[in-house]
Structure formats: structure tokens, C-alpha cells
Amino acid sequence: MEEDHRSAADWVARAFGAFGVLLLAVSSVSVVFWPEPDHFKPATAAVPDLPTRLELQVRSILRGQIDALLSGDEKGWLAPVDTKARSRYRAIYRNLRNLEVSRADYGVEILGRSTERTISARVMLGYCLGTATCPAWANRVDEGAPKLLYELTLAQRDGEYVVTGLADVEDGNHLQPTPWENTELRFVRGSRVIVAGPPGQAKNLKRVLAAAEKAAGITDRFTTAPPVRYRIYLADDRSWKRWYGGQLSTWAVGYHLALNQTGSDIVLKAGHVLDSDRQLALTVQHEMAHAVTMVPSRNRDPNEDLWLIEGIADYIGFFPGKPQNTESRYALRAWFDEHGAITSIVRPQLTEKSDDLAVSTLYATGHYAVGCLVDRYGRARMLDFAKRVLQDGQDLDPAARASFGKPFRTVDKACVSWITQRV
Numbered sequence: 085m086e087e088d089h090r091s092a093a094d095w096v097a098r099a100f101g102a103f104g105v106l107l108l109a110v111s112s113v114s115v116v117f118w119p120e121p122d123h124f125k126p127a128t129a130a131v132p133d134l135p136t137r138l139e140l141q142v143r144s145i146l147r148g149q150i151d152a153l154l155s156g157d158e159k160g161w162l163a164p165v166d167t168k169a170r171s172r173y174r175a176i177y178r179n180l181r182n183l184e185v186s187r188a189d190y191g192v193e194i195l196g197r198s199t200e201r202t203i204s205a206r207v208m209l210g211y212c213l214g215t216a217t218c219p220a221w222a223n224r225v226d227e228g229a230p231k232l233l234y235e236l237t238l239a240q241r242d243g244e245y246v247v248t249g250l251a252d253v254e255d256g257n258h259l260q261p262t263p264w265e266n267t268e269l270r271f272v273r274g275s276r277v278i279v280a281g282p283p284g285q286a287k288n289l290k291r292v293l294a295a296a297e298k299a300a301g302i303t304d305r306f307t308t309a310p311p312v313r314y315r316i317y318l319a320d321d322r323s324w325k326r327w328y329g330g331q332l333s334t335w336a337v338g339y340h341l342a343l344n345q346t347g348s349d350i351v352l353k354a355g356h357v358l359d360s361d362r363q364l365a366l367t368v369q370h371e372m373a374h375a376v377t378m379v380p381s382r383n384r385d386p387n388e389d390l391w392l393i394e395g396i397a398d399y400i401g402f403f404p405g406k407p408q409n410t411e412s413r414y415a416l417r418a419w420f421d422e423h424g425a426i427t428s429i430v431r432p433q434l435t436e437k438s439d440d441l442a443v444s445t446l447y448a449t450g451h452y453a454v455g456c457l458v459d460r461y462g463r464a465r466m467l468d469f470a471k472r473v474l475q476d477g478q479d480l481d482p483a484a485r486a487s488f489g490k491p492f493r494t495v496d497k498a499c500v501s502w503i504t505q506r507v
Contacts, residue, residue, distance in 0.1 A: 193205065292352065399451055
């Protein structure tokens with residue numbers, strides 16, 4: 085499953101680290117025509133400086149490529165690209181088309197080493213996949229649509245500029261590298277899910293799709309706004325170490341990553357999730373549960389609410405099974421035997437010193453706690469509470485009073501008793 089199969093330190097650093105912020109200078113040029121009286125001489129237009137002229141050239145090329153991408157014109161997308169750079173550009177185009185790209189925007193900053201003959205530009209690419217709506221452009225990488233950062237090089241040939249290179253930057257953000265940036269993936273799609281993977285995983289994609297389509301029928305029930313499609317990437321060992329930074333425990337089997345406020349990606353480690361149909365089903369359903377309970381989110385400190393984040397994902401992931409009939413029961417029994425009964429459904433935040441039992445107890449307690457909330461107040465009120473906390477960023481007490489009509493300490497005490505009776 086997601087973070088439940090990585091160390092606490094990895095989980096905290098990977099999932100909820102501070103967003104990197106980068107502002108790019110994005111200039112624009114506008115021309116306004118005014119009526120010119122006969123007795124005035126026309127003003128001499130100022131000649132744009134070199135960086136502005138070069139920026140206009142880059143913007144013109146990028147605009148043409150994006151128009152080609154969105155219209156399905158591969159030839160037009162590749163037209164300004166040098167032969168040596170076409171392999172990566174072709175992979176990006178075909179991957180994005182299969183991922184149902186719906187919009188793309190860009191920001192441009194001309195670097196100081198640029199000349200009339202050779203341009204070096206820093207480019208910020210924003211994109212939306214499989215959605216009818218896409219946020220307006222924002223320069224911050226953590227606002228609006230998800231964004232990627234590149235260094236683009238162009239050379240002048242026969243009076244025209246051609247793209248000679250697209251390089252990653254060292255200070256890229258937490259969304260890089262994406263699975264679709266470098267290798268042409270293989271795809272299968274169902275009515276609710278798209279599954280993609282490198283060529284070596286092509287034979288396994290239909291198996292994942294079957295499990296994911298079944299899981300979607302369950303996870304869709306826990307939201308009023310399900311994703312247009314869920315996206316799942318099946319990673320081989322090499323891809324697992326690279327995609328989205330790859331800084332995960334060697335025994336992690338999957339994770340969910342929000343793409344700012346415009347959906348999310350799920351990445352599965354093929355070498356583990358395919359061990360059994362049960363492992364695959366539980367992992368897929370758990371990660372898809374994150375997609376319907378965490379996006380979009382204005383929660384600025386989700387680590388405080390990790391018990392609820394993973395608790396609701398486990399509740400949905402094991403659904404329709406009850407917490408006391410799952411592995412969560414064994415985790416809590418182990419904690420009870422070693423440390424005694426829990427005193428709150430809110431578990432301490434994980435740190436680098438948290439051991440495996442502390443991590444598994446947080447997940448199990450959250451799983452039981454969500455089961456308690458459903459049993460005592462109903463699914464609709466539980467989901468309202470979870471949305472207030474996980475997506476709206478409300479504190480536990482005001483969220484509990486709004487959803488359950490009771491202070492959180494009352495809810496907490498009742499659920500501790502409920503859990504104790506069932507472990």
C-alpha cells in the first residue's frame with residue numbers, strides 16, 4: 085500500500101515535505117494602436133532588446149507545439165525539434181496524448197548566456213490531464229496546475245530556430261521526473277482507469293487494470309466528485325527508483341501523489357504488488373482511496389492528520405471488510421500486548437525514531453477509528469468529517485462539532501471504547 089510500506093522517516097520526508105517555490109520572470113508584449121492626428125509625426129517604435137526578441141521566438145515555438153499537442157498533430161509537435169532531440173519529444177507527445185492531456189501552458193525566462201544564434205531558456209510547463217477544468221496559470225510550482233521545469237536550448241539554422249535539447253534542471257520540484265517524460269510507455273484503459281508502464285511491464289497492465297476497475301466501483305462510492313479517470317503507473321525496479329524522485333524504502337509497494345489541486349497519480353512497484361491477487365487488490369484500492377479523499381486539499385500540515393489519512397484509506401481499501409476482520413486487528417493486539425490500550429484515536433506524529441510497530445499501530449488505529457465513526461454516525465457524516473479535516477484543513481474539534489454535533493473529545497473517548505471492545 086502507500087506509505088504503510090515505507091519507513092516513517094521516508095514517509096514524512098517524501099509525502100509531506102515543504103513545497104519548493106520558484107518564481108520565473110514571465111514577460112509579455114502587447115501592441116496598442118491609437119488614432120494618429122495628421123499634424124503629428126508617427127512615433128518611432130522602440131526596437132525590443134535581445135532577451136525580449138529571443139523570448140518572443142521561444143514563446144512562438146512553444147505555442148505552436150502546444151496547439152499541435154492538444155489537437156493531436158504529432159508532425160506539428162515535432163516540426164521545430166532537431167533530429168537528435170526527437171526521441172524524447174516523441175515519447176512525451178505520445179504519452180501525454182494517451183494520458184488525455186487537456187491543457188498546457190508555459191512560462192519562459194531567457195538565460196544570460198543566450199545569443200542571437202543560440203538560445204538557452206528556462207521553461208516552466210504547466211499541464212492538466214483528463215479533466216474538463218484546469219486552473220489559470222500561476223507562477224508558483226505548488227499553485228494552479230502541476231508544473232515541470234526544464235532548460236531548453238535552441239539554435240538558429242537557415243534563419244529559423246530549432247530545438248536542440250530539453251534538459252532537466254537540478255532544482256526541479258517534487259513532481260519531477262514524471263513517469264511520462266523520458267520513456268514511451270505502454271497503455272491500457274478501462275471505463276474508469278488508465279494503467280501505464282514501461283515496455284517491459286506491458287504484459288502485466290491488463291491484470292492491474294482488472295483490479296483497478298473493480299476497485300473504482302468501490303472508491304467511487306466514497307466521493308461525490310470521482311476523478312474523470314484514475315491514473316496508475318506500474319513501475320519496474322529502474323522506474324521505481326527514478327519516477328517522482330524515487331526516494332522510498334526498498335520495501336514500499338506503492339504511493340499516491342497529488343498533482344497540486346488537479347488530480348493525482350498512483351505508482352505501484354510491480355515486483356511487489358504482483359506477488360498475489362490479494363496484495364494487488366488491497367494496494368490498488370488503498371491508493372485509489374487517497375485519490376478520492378485527499379484531492380483537492382488546503383490542509384497545510386497533513387502529517388498531524390496522518391491517522392485519519394491512512395485510516396480512511398485502509399477503511400476503503402479493505403471495504404467491505406470490517407477493521408476487526410483484517411490485519412489491523414493483529415497490529416493493535418501487538419501494541420496492546422506491549423504498551424497497553426490506546427487512550428486516543430489520534431496517534432503521535434511519526435518521526436525518524438518511530439519503529440515499525442508505531443507505524444502499523446497508527447494505520448490500524450486510524451482504520452478502526454474510521455470504522456467507529458461510520459458505525460456510530462453513518463458513512464455520510466464520517467466522509468463530511470474527513471473532508472473538513474483532510475481537504476478543508478479544519479481542526480478536529482470544529483470539524484467534529486460540524487459533522488457529528490459533538491466535541492472531538494467526546495467522539496474520541498467513544499471511539500477508544502469502541503475499538504477496545506473489538507481488538
